[in-house]
Amino acid sequence: MKVLVAVKQVARLRDGLVLDGSAVVPDEALEWAPNEWDAFALEAALRLREDAGGGEVVVATVGGEEAEESLRAGLAMGTDRAVRVWDPSLRGADPLAIAAVLAKLAAAEQPEVILCGAQAADAANAATGLALAGLLDLAHVTVVNAVERDGSALVVGRELDGGAVETLRVSLPVLLTIQTGANRPRRANLRAIKQAREQPIETLTPAVLGLGEQELAAAAGARTVRLLEPVRERATMIDGPASAIAARIAEIVAAELQA
Amino acid sequence: MARDPRHDVLFEPVPIGPKTLRNRFYQSPHCTSFGADLPGSQAHIRAMKAEGGWAAVNTEFCSVHPSSDSRPLVSARLWDDDDARNLGRMAELAHEHGALAGVELWHGGCVAGNLESRLPARSVSQMTDESLYSTSCYELDKAGIREIQGYYVAAARRARDVGFDMINIEGAECGAITQHFLMSKFNRRTDEYGGALENRARFWLEVVEQVREAVGGDCAITARLCVDTLNDNPLGIRAAEEAYQFIELGDHLVDFWDLQAGGYVAAEWAGDDAVASRFAGEFSHREYIEAVRPATRKPIAAVGRFTNPDTMAAAIRSGVIDIIAAARPSIADPFLPQKIEQGRYDEIRECIGCNICASRFGQGAPIVCTQNATLGEEFRRGWHPERFTKASNAEKTVLVVGAGPAGMECAMVLGKRGLSAVHLVEAADALGGSLRAISAYPHLGEWGRVTTYRQIQLDKLDNVEVILKRRLDAEAVFTYGAEVVVVATGARWRADGMNGPTQAPIPGAEYDFVHTPEQVSAVNGAIDGEHVLVYDTDGYFTAVGMAEMLLAAGKRVTVVTSFPNFASFMFFTGEAFRVNRELRAQGIEIVTGHLLSEITPERLRGQSVWAPDPVQWSADAVVLVTQREPLDSLYHELRADPWRLQREGIEAVYRVGDCVAPRTIAENVFDGHRLAREIDTDDPATPLPFLRELPDVRRERSPVA
């Protein structure tokens, strides 16, 4: 059983950032950490390997040096190999560009299962995994909260709006995006963490994978024109007696939950 | 986070006479047991608050003459120039940080035991004090009154000469001669110092006037007034009556007022100063301050265990007070004002209102704080609550087993000292250890702040991982991969009834109707049986918590304690009177001075400490609150195999907290802190020596009158 897990090192803004109207945040203003969803994807991958009685789990990311932390976290949990693909032109790349890079890597690795987090904490497009499946023409299921092997197929739970869960069977090869809470990720002890520090990380460029500059540029789905401070408005106040307030609250709640 | 503009008001300066408070934070006078005899410790504990942003720091109550000697309780003193020189160090350091220094002048009148000076006590009238044994005082004549007033003035001059900025003439907590003159309960004089309120106020106001005349040009003058003795007794002080009138009479003599309510001795009185969190939250005496507010045009400083900047700002904006006075909040977090100023709200270490600080004073021992392990160690160990040096062995990785108070504190400080990786591993699904159950005892919810604070700080430390729901056995620890292992596995209550008085277990403790406090907590008091007997040889909050929990679960409760009083230790925390009163009012039967000697399904056999014949009780269930035992098997297992430790690269195994020897939460937090502070010494298991402040035997002595 070969599983490829695509992870992301997500960015958080430090306090005190002053925007200059550009589309990029300077590196000094960013703090990095592994994406909260990825531990669940990694755990699911490791369990698939265990359940199959063997195989290979490869953790991969498209990111700069700061992304090695995510890969090392994967290695510490027990993945067999780690790969980082990067080119400076990918800074701020959108999900489709990332997916194009991952598609080349996946084509080289030929996994039976590809797992990603359902979304990333910083950008939250919830699209990269799905886009990757599209490019590879793979069967896919998104927002999965349970994974079990069933011969050469997987039986998965898909979370729907409102909390309903759909159980689906899907044949391999398949791409799944994993939701938080899908399992209880194993916590690496210090020995594993230290060993992970010693393991090599394969570093590649899109070019090495056969993705040329122009093709990469064409693959991008969006361009950030500029970044703005959101205007935080104070609450829209509801006036009137308690009955009017309650009625309006009920309206808002219904609209939000049923939307 | 940025500071909330709602809190800006807390940083406005307040003019007080010839001085100005740079913000509204005033460390109100509180005991430390350092006095003038441990000048380094005194100066540094106050200086730390000054550095932390308090606009003013104060001494504790400061005796003006040997005729007011509080031994064995430690007061500050200004008996002579040596005392002044010692205390002056505090003013020096406070000034370095831009704070004003104040001294709270005190003469205890008849509550002074004078065990050191051996002078007879003297006061407003001839009387005894409820807390002293076999002593009384004599009634002062006019000359005696002048003399005492002279002591205040001399002390004020000494204070001014060594740099103090504020002089506080104290009359609070029922422990000062000034207040004794003011209260009809004590003042039975028939001259111009007794009778009508104006007369009763005369002594105190004359002192303030004389002090003002002597040093008022250089120092801000204030009086610490108890505005209400909290029992609605015309012989006491009532805010709307005596306090109101007193303030009116003295308003022109002070630059600001320092107000509190309640007293520390409560045989007759209903309420306390320094109210513990089990009884009340912030600013619980607000109504009494409100009642006197219209009487004065001067700024008012008042205490209320203020920890929340919103409460503080609201109090200021409402106009009821002008200055946030705080003792315990400044103890728990000397940097409270600075943290609010910088918007670092989630770094505030909130006072939990356990009153362990006060309990040390009551035992004649140096002050400590459950939340703040560095409290009291500023000088003798050089510890700073906000500064941590990078460990010289920071490249090491550490495994801390157990996330109770000691484990959390140790992991947090190790994290702050830059250890490359710290894993805090806890078997339960949340942090807190034994504190989880304790903070769920009735009324002890605020004790959970010990965990809350550490949880937030641990979360912020990138080099610390908190791993829950993971129970580590020796094998897992051996193979964990840490070079340093700290075992913090806690303690548990003994189920066999082993206790201090008999040093033996209690026969029959094995019956299934006999429970430990953990078992009672686990079901929130809903154990089997209608009538429960709680046996207490511990003397502190656990038996109280058991009794309250069982009551709330609908049980009939009898408490049997070996001590002469129930919740004996709470006399030191100021909770005993009220706890005993309230539990009795709720129908708990309390049997003191008895041992539980045997348990059978038919009867419980006991023994009075006063009489030889055994007694009998009956109950459906028994809860044993006798003693705890350390859970140290993991520690011993690890230490038993040094070759394995070596093979696995574990360089050291330490233990901290209850698993060493069960103690108070404050000592456990301290234990975890100390190890982490000293993790890079040659022998971290052994505490480094700390500075002592011994008088020099060769120095020339000056006699004191």
Next chain:
Amino acid sequence: MSGVLVLAELAGGAGSPLGLRPSSLELIDAGRALGEQGAGALTVALIGAAADAHADALQLPGVAEIVTVSTPDEHFEAHVSQAALEELIRERRPAVVLAGHTSDSLAFVAAVAARGRHGFAGDVTSVSWGEHGVLARRGAYGERLLAELDFPGKSTVLLQLRAGAPAAGAGSGDAGSAGATPGGVGVASAASAAATVSRLEIDLEGTARTERLELREPPAGGADVAEADFLLSIGRGVGSADGVPRLQRLAERMGAALSVSGPLVEAGWAPRGLKVGQSGRTVAPRVYLALGISGAAQHLAGMSGSRTIIAVNCDAGARIFDVADHGAVADLFEVADELERLFA
């Protein structure tokens, strides 16, 4: 390429349709506004087994065309919808495709975008049509900033709009509002002829790649605080321990999970497991209804990721109103009683 294609969704799932989802009505509003700004005609597509039967529901002001795509199975299948959308785009060649940011859209839209080399953005909060095509805004860096996106060289752009996003035009040219403005059905700005209705000819048999085994509805109430979509959170304003069971009842009636702020745990009125805040659970439900919560920084840190925050507090100056989307200065129990009446 011109025109706007809206992917509408039926409420109640394709298996038991009850009408359109409110978010689809918002998409239609947005599509119409884009059209008015120059994007072209508005077409609304409905993919599903019952699509034909619901075409009439799409006869709304501004809609020029309705296209139905009939699917072989009653329930939603991602690959079937993916194939359907690809064909729709191939045939209609719209400049903009608008879909909701819903669990169904999240199952296929991005795949279509990647395969077709189209423009794409998810969780978009506002759209507008400019000189060079569509512009979109969405959060960045965990919603700390707002990003303005364009799609150079993309003749078709697929956008997933967040529910409650303002209609087109609100975001153009200024920092705009990051808050939600309820869409709702727009009042017809001009009388329009009925939309033409057509069926997309496409054989979707065999395009499914998953087999549905079971559908489980969510458990009623009792949801874990961190998982719940709707939290009713109470603070010190409830005044006493008695307030807690009373509001627990209300939470159950409203279908919300109950959570509390720190002071209630300290006061012993609620167990620690319900605490939301820096030292409790961090939550990000769709709806956070805060009653009697003042908004201490440590509490806000635990719930500021909530989609929609509604706050009721008797103190008009309470900090919670700085972060809430909707607020009311009122006695929380009076409002609670009225809510209980509505949700009886």
